[in-house]
Amino acid sequence: MERLLIEGGSRLDGELRASGAKNSASIMLPAALLADDPVTISNVPHLRDITTMIELLGSMGVEVVIDEKMNVEIHANSIKRFTAPYDLVKTMRASFTVLGPLLAHYGHAEVSLPGGCAIGPRPVDQHLRGLEALGAQIEMEDGYVKASVNGRLKGARIYFDISTVGGTEHIMMAATLADGETVLENCAREPEIVDLANCLNEMGANIEGAGTEIITINGVGSLKGCTHKVIADRVETGTYLIAAAATGGRVKVRDANPDHLELLIEKLKEAGAAVNLGEDWIELDMQGKRPKAISLVTAPYPAFPTDLQAQIIALNSIAEGTGTIKETVFENRFMHVHEMTRMGARIRLEGNNTTAIVEGVDRLQGAPVMANDLRASVSLVIAGLVAEGTTVVDRIYHIDRGYEQVEEKLNNLGANIQRVANV
Ligand code: EPZ
Numbered sequence: 001m002e003r004l005l006i007e008g009g010s011r012l013d014g015e016l017r018a019s020g021a022k023n024s025a026s027i028m029l030p031a032a033l034l035a036d037d038p039v040t041i042s043n044v045p046h047l048r049d050i051t052t053m054i055e056l057l058g059s060m061g062v063e064v065v066i067d068e069k070m071n072v073e074i075h076a077n078s079i080k081r082f083t084a085p086y087d088l089v090k091t092m093r094a095s096f097t098v099l100g101p102l103l104a105h106y107g108h109a110e111v112s113l114p115g116g117c118a119i120g121p122r123p124v125d126q127h128l129r130g131l132e133a134l135g136a137q138i139e140m141e142d143g144y145v146k147a148s149v150n151g152r153l154k155g156a157r158i159y160f161d162i163s164t165v166g167g168t169e170h171i172m173m174a175a176t177l178a179d180g181e182t183v184l185e186n187c188a189r190e191p192e193i194v195d196l197a198n199c200l201n202e203m204g205a206n207i208e209g210a211g212t213e214i215i216t217i218n219g220v221g222s223l224k225g226c227t228h229k230v231i232a233d234r235v236e237t238g239t240y241l242i243a244a245a246a247t248g249g250r251v252k253v254r255d256a257n258p259d260h261l262e263l264l265i266e267k268l269k270e271a272g273a274a275v276n277l278g279e280d281w282i283e284l285d286m287q288g289k290r291p292k293a294i295s296l297v298t299a300p301y302p303a304f305p306t307d308l309q310a311q312i313i314a315l316n317s318i319a320e321g322t323g324t325i326k327e328t329v330f331e332n333r334f335m336h337v338h339e340m341t342r343m344g345a346r347i348r349l350e351g352n353n354t355t356a357i358v359e360g361v362d363r364l365q366g367a368p369v370m371a372n373d374l375r376a377s378v379s380l381v382i383a384g385l386v387a388e389g390t391t392v393v394d395r396i397y398h399i400d401r402g403y404e405q406v407e408e409k410l411n412n413l414g415a416n417i418q419r420v421a422n423v
Helices: 022-034 048-059 093-106 125-133 165-175 191-202 234-246 258-270 306-317 335-341 374-385 397-402 406-411
Strands: 002-007 013-017 039-042 063-066 072-075 108-112 137-141 144-148 157-159 181-185 214-218 227-229 250-254 274-277 281-285 322-326 346-350 355-359 368-370 390-394 416-421
Touching: 002 374, 022 039, 022 048, 022 072, 022 093, 022 165, 022 191, 022 234, 048 063, 048 072, 048 093, 048 397, 093 108, 093 125, 093 144, 093 165, 125 137, 125 157, 125 165, 165 181, 165 191, 165 214, 191 227, 234 250, 234 258, 234 281, 234 306, 234 374, 234 406, 258 274, 258 281, 306 322, 306 335, 306 346, 306 355, 306 374, 335 346, 335 368, 335 374, 368 374, 374 390, 374 397, 374 406, 406 416
Parallel strands: 013 250, 039 227, 157 181, 368 390
Antiparallel strands: 002 390, 002 416, 039 072, 063 072, 108 144, 137 144, 181 214, 250 281, 274 281, 322 355, 346 355
């Protein structure tokens, strides 16, 4: 396995381009299974999660053509198999969402349950409940969901018991080909859901309300191909803004969408950053100052994103003052805390591990660290940037799942990071 060696102490300064959103592209690839003609998705980031999803489509016999710019063309109707095997679904949870499109377009599918992951059990009960409400017959056997429907799925009124991004996306996709109207209530509102709805409507679907808590889908008989450009990755963008702020530096992120990061920008201004915004860029400048501590609560969009929580903890670890961070989305998303305390951070967990109280110190000490979640892993890279000496981040395949060319992008900003094979 590879590791990152980080020499701490450099102040980030420069520009970078945001990649396409992992959490948009990874749901748009299964969505292409709904179409009768080829669907081309552009601005797809070159990430492990994406290649795993492409591998899954290939294992079904779906023809996928990729060009050097990572434009991905999917030919659903070349499909030969309707099964998503455990060894692929376990490494890339979002691949579970091929179930709905296969059911809606071909009437049957056999997909492995995704199982839990490091940050929590992450059940899919809302996904299955929604598909049953649309008329699917669902059986569970040997860890697989075996689903079928006689004829078409039927429109229904569905209320999600919890705000779920994947659940909202999954049922919205399946409902596009259902017979009649589907109304989804208590939907998640993330920008990636809006991006997916826009792509589905370009394929001829009839979806209204994406981005609000109520989404209405009027089913159509079939969907055609389209070409759709994936939105900028707001979590990647936010990560680099936080990294620059933690080092007292300056960064301009191009191809970004400031509207998707309103709350983070507000919080970074509270930390003392000067922030300028353009239509497709965000510039942050700490003017060499040490950041002030930030307090926040994570919750579904438009509240503060759980996917940026670990990165803020890294910033707070060397900030002026004490910050309180409450995690309300996942049950076990503070694994990075134990690694940062080994670097000298002063963090205590309270409230049954739902809240981290971070008392800023002047400097962290470099150390060998590792994490089991992609956002926790990248937060250790940020901690390494602000530490004295060398930090070695292990298991960086987690980072490669969500960050395209992470060391190149950071070294272009003045960091000193090397990728080495595990010796
Ligand atoms: C998406 O995961 C993202 N992944 C996650 O990003 C992100 O952290 C999460 O949304 C929350 O914003 C992708 O889009 C590929 P949820 P998802 O369903 O859809 C519970 C990253 O770092 N729940 O909104 O799986 C669940 O356990 C990843 O890029 C149920 O109880 O998240 C969790 O506690 C990590 N039953 C909460 O809801 C269900 O049927 C939110 O999960 C579904 C979810």
